[in-house]
Amino acid sequence: MKRMIFATGNENKMKEIREILGDLPLEILSMKQAGISADIEEDGTSFEENALIKAREVCRLAGEMVLADDSGLEIDYLNGEPGIYSARYMGEDTSYRIKNQNLIDRLEGVPDEQRTARFVCAIAAVFPNGKELVVRGTVEGMIGYEERGENGFGYDPIFYLPDRGVSTAELPPEEKNSLSHRGNALRKMKELLEKEHLL
DSSP states (O other): OEEEEEOOOOHHHHHHHHHHHTTSSEEEEETTTTTOOOOOOOOOSSHHHHHHHHHHHHHHHHOSOEEEEEEEEEEGGGTTEEGGGTTTTTOTTSOHHHHHHHHHHHTTTOOGGGOEEEEEEEEEEEOTTSOEEEEEEEEEEEEOSSOOOSSOOTTGGGEEETTTTEEGGGSOHHHHHHHSHHHHHHHHHHHHHHHTTOO
């Protein structure tokens, strides 16, 4: 069976990835499982650039097919913040409870219609022969007034889906995967890989 490395050390992310790509004829490994450790500086100016930086470096080290993602939260009222700095917002070691509360505080007094936001996920696939593919998935919503739900991670508890009346952290995992930014991007990548006969 072919192997594919997903350039992340995040176990929550690997769980989502395996749930969505589970029916592909691939063994999906994290960097740790593939025995690769690399400190990659993500200095791109977009989600797409950062995903490519990660995928290229891990592909160079591993010599096999690599997927990498870069994702984050864009809040329109805050000019797209935290954006590509979502993981590093207020410092990488700061808990998401503190980050989430900070964003809620910064939106104090802002009405619903101006609290629009989206989760963005760019996924890059890089192959040893130099071929590269990049896709983007998004999910639109708004920033809630408090943390709600225990199922998600990161900014999920404050990302509210008005049409469903819940935060993404209140959705069961299968439902979240069916509409999440990462789920959308992974399905697009899956279609591309199949269409281009790269599996």
